[in-house]
Amino acid sequence: MSSSKVKRKLSGRKKSAKKYPLKVEKIGKKFGGISAVNNVSFSVEKGSITGLIGPNGAGKSTTFDLITGVTSSDTGVVKFNGEDITRKRPYQIANIGLVRTFQITRELKEMTVMENVMLAPKNQMGEQLSNVLLSKGRKRVESQEEEMLEKAWETLDIFHLDKLANEYAGNLSGGQRKLLEMARVMMMDPSMILLDEPMAGVNPTLKNQIITLIKKLSKKGYTFLLVEHDMDVVMNHCNPIIVMHNGGVILEGTPSEISTNERVIDAYLGGSE
Amino acid sequence: MKFDIEMLLKNDVRIVVSTFVGISFLFIIVAMILGLDFNGTVNTIQRIMFLSAVYAMVVLALNLQWGYAGIFNIGVAGFMLSGVYTMAIITGDPNGLIPGLGLPLPIGIVGGVLVSGLLGLLISIPTLKLKADYLAIVTIGFAEIIRYTANALTFKTFSIAGVEMGTGAGRGIHLPMNPIRGLYYIDPSNMGLGKTIVGEYIFGFFEIVQVQSSVVVSWTYAIVLIFIVGLFYVVTYRIGNSPFGRVLKAIREDELVANALGKNTDIYKMKVFAIGCGLMGLAGILWQGSYGYTNPTTFQPILTFYIFIALIIGGSGSNTGSVIGGVVFASLLFEGPNFVRRVIMHVFKFDKAPNSIIEAMIPISSLDFEPFISYSLANISSLRVVFLGLVLVYIIQNRPDGLLGDRKELAASIDISRRPVTETREGKEA
Ligand SMILES: Nc1ncnc2c1ncn2[C@@H]1O[C@H](COP(=O)(O)OP(=O)(O)O)[C@@H](O)[C@H]1O
Ligand SMILES: [Mg+2]
Numbered sequence: 283m284s285s286s287k288v289k290r291k292l293s294g295r296k297k298s299a300k301k302y303p304l305k306v307e308k309i310g311k312k313f314g315g316i317s318a319v320n321n322v323s324f325s326v327e328k329g330s331i332t333g334l335i336g337p338n339g340a341g342k343s344t345t346f347d348l349i350t351g352v353t354s355s356d357t358g359v360v361k362f363n364g365e366d367i368t369r370k371r372p373y374q375i376a377n378i379g380l381v382r383t384f385q386i387t388r389e390l391k392e393m394t395v396m397e398n399v400m401l402a403p404k405n406q407m408g409e410q411l412s413n414v415l416l417s418k419g420r421k422r423v424e425s426q427e428e429e430m431l432e433k434a435w436e437t438l439d440i441f442h443l444d445k446l447a448n449e450y451a452g453n454l455s456g457g458q459r460k461l462l463e464m465a466r467v468m469m470m471d472p473s474m475i476l477l478d479e480p481m482a483g484v485n486p487t488l489k490n491q492i493i494t495l496i497k498k499l500s501k502k503g504y505t506f507l508l509v510e511h512d513m514d515v516v517m518n519h520c521n522p523i524i525v526m527h528n529g530g531v532i533l534e535g536t537p538s539e540i541s542t543n544e545r546v547i548d549a550y551l552g553g554s555e
Numbered sequence: 556m557k558f559d560i561e562m563l564l565k566n567d568v569r570i571v572v573s574t575f576v577g578i579s580f581l582f583i584i585v586a587m588i589l590g591l592d593f594n595g596t597v598n599t600i601q602r603i604m605f606l607s608a609v610y611a612m613v614v615l616a617l618n619l620q621w622g623y624a625g626i627f628n629i630g631v632a633g634f635m636l637s638g639v640y641t642m643a644i645i646t647g648d649p650n651g652l653i654p655g656l657g658l659p660l661p662i663g664i665v666g667g668v669l670v671s672g673l674l675g676l677l678i679s680i681p682t683l684k685l686k687a688d689y690l691a692i693v694t695i696g697f698a699e700i701i702r703y704t705a706n707a708l709t710f711k712t713f714s715i716a717g718v719e720m721g722t723g724a725g726r727g728i729h730l731p732m733n734p735i736r737g738l739y740y741i742d743p744s745n746m747g748l749g750k751t752i753v754g755e756y757i758f759g760f761f762e763i764v765q766v767q768s769s770v771v772v773s774w775t776y777a778i779v780l781i782f783i784v785g786l787f788y789v790v791t792y793r794i795g796n797s798p799f800g801r802v803l804k805a806i807r808e809d810e811l812v813a814n815a816l817g818k819n820t821d822i823y824k825m826k827v828f829a830i831g832c833g834l835m836g837l838a839g840i841l842w843q844g845s846y847g848y849t850n851p852t853t854f855q856p857i858l859t860f861y862i863f864i865a866l867i868i869g870g871s872g873s874n875t876g877s878v879i880g881g882v883v884f885a886s887l888l889f890e891g892p893n894f895v896r897r898v899i900m901h902v903f904k905f906d907k908a909p910n911s912i913i914e915a916m917i918p919i920s921s922l923d924f925e926p927f928i929s930y931s932l933a934n935i936s937s938l939r940v941v942f943l944g945l946v947l948v949y950i951i952q953n954r955p956d957g958l959l960g961d962r963k964e965l966a967a968s969i970d971i972s973r974r975p976v977t978e979t980r981e982g983k984e985a
Contacts, residue, residue, distance in 0.1 A: 313937075335881055351913065352811065352815065370818075371814065372811070372815045373814045373815070373816075373817050373818055373819050373820070375815040375858050376814075376815055376816060376817035381816075382814070382815065384812075384815075388809050388811065388812045390804070390805050390808035390809055390812060391808055392804075392807075392808060392872075393801075393804055393805065393808060393964065393966070394771065394965060394972070396805070396965070396971050396972065397965055397966060397967070397971070398802060400798075400801060400967060400971055401798075401801050401802065401805050401813070401816055401818075402816050402817075406798040407796030408797045408799055408968055409798045409799050409802060409818070410799070411794070411799060411826060411830075413802075414794060414797040414798075414799050414968075415790065415793050415794070420793070420797075420968060423797060423968045424968045425967045427798070427967055427968050427971070428969060428975070431969065431971055431975065432975065434971075435974055435975075444974075447972070447974075448963070448972045450963075466816065468815075470816065470817060501959040524887075542602050
C-alpha cells in the first residue's frame, strides 16, 4: 500500500475543519446518576441543514448546551472551525460565530423586542464605558446604533415581529418568542446556528417562511443544526439527520435511510405513534 | 429621532424640577402654618433640599446596580462609610487627636471614591457568581464588617509604615471644613477674621431679607449638591441609555442569555459594581462632609433600607425615577413625619407630651385622648420605620413598579422605538 493512499484514507476520515466547521468528539455528561449524553460524536458540514432528532429526553438539548458552553462536559472535545472550544465560555463561543436558541425560550422579559434584538450585535462600541461616558465616543456610538437599528428593523421584518418591536418580550406568545430568539441570534452575524425546536408554537404559514429563510441562508453558506419534532420539516429539509436515543447517537444518514431504519422506527417514529 | 430623545429628556427635567418646586412649595406652607419667619422658612427648605439631593445621588448609584443590572447590594451604607472615612483619614490633621495624612481635600475626595469603588470591585470578584440572595448576605455582612471596623477600639489610632492614622472608633472622626465656607470667609475656620468680597456682598444682600449668613452658607452647599445630582444623573443616564446599559438590563433579566449572546457578563457586573460603589462613596462624602464630623452609627443597615425604599418608590430601573424617589423619600417620608408632628403640636397647642406610654394611656379611660396623641407624635420618628413599612407594602401592592417604573425607558443611545424612514420608502410614499 502506498503511503499516499493511506494519507488519503486518513484525511478522508479526518474530516477537514473547513468543510466541517463543527466537530463533536465523544462528549458526555452525567446528571447525578443519569447519563444525559453519552459518548456522542458527529460532524456538521458547512452550509448544511443537519437535523438532530430523537424522542424526548434523548439528550438533544443537553448536546446543544455542551457545544455552546452552557453546560460543561464531563468528557470529550468540541471543535469549531478547528479550534477546541470544549472549555470555552458561552460568550466566547458566540463571538466566534457559533450561536444557539433555547428550546424553552429565554426572552428578556422586561426589555422590548427591539432591545432584545439590539442587544445581540457583536463589537458594539457602546459596550465600552469610555465611549458611552464621553461625548466624543458617544457620537460614534450613536451612529453605530443607527446602523444596527436599520438592520434590526429588517430582521424583525423577516420574522414578522416588526409590529411588536416596542412590546415587552414578556408579552409575546410562545411562537413569537421562538421567532424573537431566532431574530436575536441572526443579529449576531453567526456562521453556524443551533436551533432547538424553533417551530414549536409557530403557525404553519410562518413555519414555511422560516424554512424558506433557513434554506436561503444555508445556500449562502450558513450552517444549521436543527432539533425539530415536526417530522415533515425534518424529512423534507434536513440532510443529513442524526438520531439520538438515550443519550447516544444511534444513526446518522439521509432522510430515506433514517425513515426506513428499524432501530429509528423502534426508538422514535414507532414510539411516537 | 434625536429630537425625541431631547424631548424625553426635557420632559424628565420638567418632572424633576416640578417635584423639587412642588416639595418646596409644600414646605413653605408648612413653615407658614408653624409661623416660622423668613429665615426659618428658608432654612427648612434648605434642609429638605440637602437631604433630597443626598438621597437622589445614592439612589441613582443603587439604581445602576439594582435597577439596571439586578445586583442585590444591600451593603450600600458600608460603601458610603468607606468613602467618608477614607476621605477623613486622608485629610485629617497629622497632629490631631485622631491623626490623619494631612493631604488636601480634593485628594481626600478622590481617594474616598476610589477606595469605595475598589472595595466594590474586590468583593464583586468572588461574589458575583452568587445568586441574588447570597450576594445580599455577603454585601450586608461586608457593610457590617466595615462599620464594626470603624467602631473598633483597635483602629482608634493605628500606623501603617510608621504613619499614624485612625478612625476615632466609636467617638467618630472629624471631617474637613466645608470648602463652601471658603467662598464667604477669609479664614473658613475662623469667621472672626472677616468675610471675603463675595461674603460681604451676598451676606449683605441676604441680611436685608433677614436671612442669617449660616443659612446662606448651607443653602450654597445645597445648591452645589443639586448641581452634583445633575452630574450623577448625566453619568448614570449615559451608562444606562447605551449598549452598555442594554447588557446590564439583559443581565438583570437573564444572565445566561446575555452570555450566550456574546457578552462577558462577569466583566460588566464587576464594572457596574465598582462604579456604583464609588458613587455611593462620593454621595456619603458629600452628605457627611457638611457636618464636620461623622461616626459609625450613621451607617447602620437601616440606611441601606431607606435607600432601597426610595428607589422602589421612584421606580427601579429609571434614572429619573431614582431622583424623584430620593426627593420624595427624603422630604415626605423621612422628614415629613417630624413636620407633621410639629404642625399638629402647633395647631392644637398640645401640652408637653407625657413621658411614658402608661401616662399616655391612663387618660384614655376618661376619654381624654390628647396625652396619647401627643405621646405618639413625640415619638413619631420611632414610628417612622413602621410608617415606611406600610408605605412599602402599599407601593408593592398598588404600584409595584414605582412612580415612574411603568414607563418604557429604552436602553440605547438613540431612539430605538421609531422606525427610521428609509430613503427608498420615502421615495415610494412620495
Ligand atoms: N440540568 C439537568 N439536571 C438533571 N437532569 C437533566 C438536566 N438537563 C437534562 N437532564 C436530563 O437529561 C436527559 C436529556 O435531556 P434533554 O437533553 O433535555 O433531552 P431532549 O432535548 O432530547 O429532549 C433527560 O433525562 C433530562 O431529564
Ligand atoms: Mg430538548
